[in-house]
Amino acid sequence: MLVKDVICILFMLGSFFLFTTATLGLLRLPDFFTRLHATGKGDTLAALWSLAGLAVYHGFTLTSAKILFIAVFLFLAQPTATHAISRAAFRCKVQPWTLAKGGEK
Amino acid sequence: MIRDSQDVIVKTLSRLLVPFMVIYALYVIMHGHHSPGGGFQGGVILAAGFVLLVVSHGLEQTRKRLSEKAAGVLSSIGVFIYAGIGALCLILGGNYLDYGKLSKLLPVVPAEARSLGILGVEIGVALAVMAVMFTIFLVIFTVGEFQEDDRSEK
Amino acid sequence: MILPLDFILILFVFICAVAAITIKDLLSAVVILGAYSFLMCLLWTEMAAIDVAFTEASVSASIGTVLMIGCVAKTKRRSKD
Amino acid sequence: MEVTLLLEATENAFRIMEKARAHALGVLDTAVQFTGEQTRFMEEKRWQVLFAGAQRRKTRFQNFVGTALILFAFWMLLSGHFDPFHLTLGAICCIITAYLFHDLLFANVRVGDxxxxxxxxxxxxxxxxxxxxxxxxxxxxxxxxxxxxxxxxxxxxxxxxxxxxxxxxxxxxxxxxxxxxxxxxxxxxxxxxxxxxxxxxxxxxxxxxxxxxxxxxxxxxxxxxxxxxxxxxxxxxxx
Amino acid sequence: MKILSLITAVLVGAVLIYGTLDMPKWGDPHSPANTHVSPYYLHHSLEHTATPNVVTSVLADYRGYDTLGETTVIFTAGMACILLLRAGRKRRGKGDV
Amino acid sequence: MNDFFLILSVGMCVLVLFCLYRGTFGPGVLNRAAGISAIGTKTLIILLLMGVIYDRIDMFIDISIAYALLNFIGTVVLAKYIETTGEA
Structure with missing residues (x-):
């Protein structure tokens, strides 16, 4: 068992945990905007961690540089997609769930 | 949909992302020999870059780079490149699309000539696919827009 | 070929296909078709057909969805049956 | 390395142009001493217009070179083949892309370090x-x-x-x-x-x-x- | 009507699945597709075309006609789209746009 | 190590199932789009994991870059359509 394998396994397990919580949030949270909180953040960081783990596992080559570029693109694109769709919902006057109106979806 | 987006974030992000998307598409086209990909996939990604430009920056900004007329001409040129390479092989004394005969024109061995012929064909396919996809997108999204313009004029 | 992934992905593709044809809202059907194409791409990759997977990815992730949204925009949003 | 060299070259060309302009203005000064203020003002105006055009062309050229170099670095990272054939292909692709999109990557950048x-x-x-x-x-x-x-x-x-x-x-x-x-x-x-x-x-x-x-x-x-x-x-x- | 179409779809699907039972197994090295032309292409592709990716060499070189036809189909589809969808605009008297 | 990646990708597929629940049953288009974009990210990771399992990650990485670049177009176009028509 090499050191890089251990690092890779740790990164992967962490990212899997984050993916699980993001999915749980997607299922459990009450309305659309709060669900976006779960997916928009959790998936981005989880993807970053798994990409880092794979880059460590693969070693220092051009391919791992490409993997890091995927991470850069994800970090640019994922928040923008989240923002675009939440803005569409906001402009369409989708009512956000609040504690006062609790219970109704 | 053809008008430019009012959103600063989407606009800026697509401004930063479109050149990389286009260079990636060109990479996919040119490196069909060594990695997955080729003319069709690269052409589609190229068209996607232009679509993103239309959606974020509007039709006017895109027309400066690739107008509808140019897209129509490019789609014909793509098919022409493909068929023209085949016909060139026919003229040089081989069968249709037998790229090995291109080595009479180029200073390489026949195997290399076939590789180059494949590259030329891929470029033709990519141009045709890109232009056709972009044209279909524009045609679908402008059909209703012009009707609205008519109504507003009356 | 990885057998467990194969069965799981086929199940998902089946779910997506059934959902896409039974749903009333056509825009939602287009969105679900996007998920169908993702899973289809995974299926191709899993069978080691990389070029086909690449075609599926590039076509359906960008142009396919956009053109279908355009068709929904130019026709009606709700399906009758 | 090449980036700084190219930018320096454009900078130098620009400085030479500026020197030429100053020189020409000096010559003009002595020449129009006798012909009155009006013509001198007109000449100055024309020089300014010319100068603004040169400025715009200079920024456009710098944007073009910067875009092409960034894209070429990205191409090298993607490609992984460093033989002359692929490098030439990459250079051609980068020049085409930079010609098409030279105003996108550096739009609205504040002049700063x-x-x-x-x-x-x-x-x-x-x-x-x-x-x-x-x-x-x-x-x-x-x-x-x-x-x-x-x-x-x-x-x-x-x-x-x-x-x-x-x-x-x-x-x-x-x-x-x-x-x-x-x-x-x-x-x-x-x-x-x-x-x-x-x-x-x-x-x-x-x-x-x-x-x-x-x-x-x-x-x-x-x-x-x-x-x-x-x-x-x-x-x-x-x- | 819905029931009828469902029954038709299920019947056709059943027939198709029955048809696939007779096919060779996935990745079977003794199936006809894997014994005649495939080994030839796999062995000689690199020396014939100097292209490491066999898929590309098959698509664009050995089966070049197919790809030419494919490109022509796409081109024709684009032209058909332009002709069909642009026609409505001219009738409304805005031919110069 | 291969077994670990295999188990991880199967687990990721199970997560895809939960996202698919939101994608198919979620009320309205917006919830569906959120679920589908979550599926997109997971797909990207599963692709890379499969690349490691098949030991040809240099081949599979191109598809992943394509997804990272293109995944965003569909969502942006959908958002713009919803915004222009005004019905969620």
């Missing part, structure tokens, strides 16, 4: 990643509780950032960090959806905004060196 901006941005990233990790743990802890302690609300605040690149950096950072999503930007007013009361209070302190302003050198009029100082002075100014 790019190296300092890049360095500060690199220093900003670890802080951002730390914040993102905290945010994810926060969301995870919210989701894993049996009764989720959420109190969603929409808060608005006005920003002092001017260029669009800095405002999107702020917006994306807000989207990525604890419990907040940027929903809309209208005329510099941010509409932010917050998951929790505490998170909303944190956002109103405005530390992130100061950091972003510090990166893109938009807090220069505050005359501060340190980020924390900037935060304090900005708070003092706001109240």
């Amino acid at each position: 790019m190296r300092v901006v890049a360095l500060r941005f690199l220093c900003y990233i670890p802080w951002l990643i730390q914040q993102i990790v905290l945010s994810n743990l926060h969301v995870a802890s919210v989701v894993l509780r049996r009764k989720m302690p959420i109190n969603p609300q929409i808060i608005t605040f006005k920003t002092k950032l001017e260029t669009d690149i800095s405002s999107i950096t702020l917006a994306n950072s807000i989207t990525l960090t604890p419990g907040t999503i940027t929903m809309d930007i209208r005329d510099g007013v941010y509409y932010v959806h917050a998951l929790d009361q505490k998170v909303a209070d944190d956002l109103n302190a405005g530390e992130m905004e100061d950091r972003v302003a510090h990166i893109f050198m938009e807090a220069d009029h505050l005359y501060v060196e340190d980020v924390l100082d900037a935060a304090r002075i900005y708070d003092a100014l706001r109240v």
